[in-house]
Amino acid sequence: MTPQATRTEFDVAVIGGGLVGSALSFGLARAGQRVVLLDEGDAAVRASRANFALVWVQSKGLGLPEYAGWSIRSSNAWGEFAALLKSETGLDVGFERPGGFHLALSEAELERRARQLKRLHNQPGIVTYDTEIVDRKRLESSLPGLGRDVVGGSFCPLDGHCNSLRLHQALQTALFNRGVRYLASHKVEDIAYSAGEFALRTAQRELRAGKIVIAAGNASMQLAPLVGLVAPMKPNRGQIIVTERVQPFLRHPIVTLRQTDEGTIMIGDSQLDGIDPDEVTMPVMSVMAARAIRMFPILARLNVVRSWSGIRVMTHDGFPIYDQSETCPGAFLVCCHSGVTLAANHAFTLASMISSGRLDADSVGAFSARRFDVH
Helix, strand or coil, X not given: CCCCCCCCEEEEEEECCCHHHHHHHHHHHXXXXXXXXXXXXXXXCCHHHCCCCEECCCCCCCCCCHHHXXXXXXXXHHHHHHHHXXXXXXXXXXXXXXXXXXXXXXXXXXXXXXXXXXXXHCCCCCCCCCCEEEEHHHHHHHCCCCCCCCCEEEEXXXXXXXXXXXXXXXXXXXXXXXXXXXXXXXXXXXXXXXXXXXXXXXXCCEEEEEEEEECCHHHHHHHHHHHCCCCCECCEEEEEEEXXXXXXXXXXXXXXXXXXXXXXXXXXXXXXXXXXXXXXXXXXXXXXXXXXXXXXXXHHHCCEEEEEEEEECCECCCCCEEXXXXXXXXXXXXXXXXXXXXXXXXXXXXXXHHHHCCCCHHHHHHHCHHHHXXX
């Protein structure tokens, strides 16, 4: 096909080139689908460039117990997922699952954490998995250099982390190798459905596909209604601090800080209103840094080399939305905050469902946006 062509035939058009859209495109290509991936480009408010790179299970599912099982399923598949990407691209995404900690800086914080976990695991239908409250002595054996203010915490052996920038690079490389058509700077402006086919209009061209997947982060709020779907979302902002490289000392990721495979320390512990991705506020950063130093005093000696703000993809209740359109069959919606944690599920399980043309209600029915219709 020549570059001047205005229509292109694809089995599936995926809207959104972040981690969610890329993982889905990878899985769809593995399933034999002819895939085009439309990406808004560098101007997009992209959560993938600002994430914390945790593959996290503990705390997941309070209010929707099915989310715990879904997170565990992805965590368990992540080793295979990382190995597959390395075999196809030669890129090691740095996945490790040594277990993760949530630390408490006071007895009151520890008590709140224990109550939260008790509520989570007492829910009807929750999948049983190991999460335990641990005392100071146990923490000292796993976390050298622990600050004296840490009184205890919680531990889950299913938690891990990766290099999320390399993950995105590996997915993009795998997509190229598998013949996925990647169109940068192609913001979808309109979607029309007729006779079992979707027409997607961008500023550059019109494309046609038998199925579409809207995985456009916060832009899904505007795109979903075009195909009879809804994406109730409340984007919020988080900030991250990155230090200079230091000799490895922190093997286990902490929910608010971790040492990367490159030696830097990432600190992220904020939930803020507003959708300005460029706004970095010093008062918030100072609180984040102070808490991190109380956890590991060695951090006080390190220089900060980068900091940034990013917009989370957050639904109204914080849980994923996986939906398919009744009025436009073949249109699917995928919205979630945990694009790293759930990447293995998206590539293996969800992509297979979309390839077949129908979501499995037993596996992902709880994540339909119809849950917001229940008062």
